[in-house]
Amino acid sequence: xxxxxxxxxxxxxxxxxxxxxxxxxxxxxxxxxxxxxxxxxxxxxxxxxxxxxxxxxxxxxxxxxxxxxxxxxxxxxxxxxxxxxxxxxxxxxxxxxxxxxxxxxxxxxxxxxxxxxxxxxxxxxxxxxxxxxxxxxxxxxxxxxxxxxxxxxxxxxxxxxxxxxxxxxxxxxxxxxx
Ligand SMILES: [Zn+2]
Numbered sequence: 001x002x003x004x005x006x007x008x009x010x011x012x013x014x015x016x017x018x019x020x021x022x023x024x025x026x027x028x029x030x031x032x033x034x035x036x037x038x039x040x041x042x043x044x045x046x047x048x049x050x051x052x053x054x055x056x057x058x059x060x061x062x063x064x065x066x067x068x069x070x071x072x073x074x075x076x077x078x079x080x081x082x083x084x085x086x087x088x089x090x091x092x093x094x095x096x097x098x099x100x101x102x103x104x105x106x107x108x109x110x111x112x113x114x115x116x117x118x119x120x121x122x123x124x125x126x127x128x129x130x131x132x133x134x135x136x137x138x139x140x141x142x143x144x145x146x147x148x149x150x151x152x153x154x155x156x157x158x159x160x161x162x163x164x165x166x167x168x169x170x171x172x173x174x175x176x177x178x
Contacts, residue, residue, distance in 0.1 A: 001067055001131070003124050006117070014116055016106040018068045023102025028065055034130045035062035035070060041126070041140060044081075048073050068092050068104040071127050075108045078119040082147035083155075085111050114154040118147045 005017035020026040028035050039045055039059060050058035050073070052065070062070060072090040079088060088109040096103070110116035122143050129135045 001071065001124065001127055003120060006120065008113065012109055012111065014108055014110055014120075016108070016120065018071065018104045018106050019100075020067065020102040020104070023100070026066055026068070026102055026104075028063060028067060028070065031067065031131055032063065033133070034067060034127065035059075035065075037130045037135060038062075038070060038074065038126070041135070042074065042077050045073060045077055048077070066092060066094070066104065067127065067131075068094075068106050071123055072106045072108060074123040074126060075106075075116070075119045078122055078144065078147065079110060079112075079115055081144050082115055082119065083112060083151040112151050112155055115147055115151040118150055122147065 002019050002021065003016050004019050005015075007015045009015060025031065039062070045062075046057070046059045048058045050056070050061055052058075052061045054061060058073065069092040072092045076088045076090050079085060088111075090106065090108040092104055092106050094104045108116065108120075110119075122138075122140075125138055126135070126140065129138055
């Protein structure tokens with residue numbers, strides 16, 4: 001899974017374009033170990049509310065859902081662990097009649113720009129490491145502690161200019177993913 005584009009909207013929502021390298025393998029049905037390990041690492045995910053067509057809990061839904069949908073919930077979870085926030089919402093959409101197969105649009109609320117960028121990057125690393133069974137290479141506690149510090153240092157730092165002075169910020173993910 002790769003975040004190929006990050007767009008900031010309206011001061012509290014970010015849109016990500018996410019691509020699955022193998023468009024036939026985008027569901028957790030093809031990678032059941034991802035949700036299984038993810039819920040072990042982030043047990044609070046089981047408390048997430050999730051509106052899905054089946055009316056399932058997020059945990060049940062996670063067994064047969066799009067991997068970018070897990071990614072969406074994980075970005076929200078990481079932000080919440082690093083900083084107490086109001087309720088953050090997200091959404092995962094795709095339309096492969098228009099977009100190439102395997103492309104997803106993930107929308108996530110945020111409060112702190114620096115924090116959400118860090119959370120996106122960490123969530124992407126976690127999902128990919130789970131997929132390749134190399135999660136031990138990431139010290140999640142330490143990474144979240146770093147994000148907590150970033151959130152503290154940068155909170156209230158950004159002075160929002162008036163809307164007309166604020167162009168949509170366009171960050172290419174290549175600058176963020178190492
Ligand atoms: Zn959901």
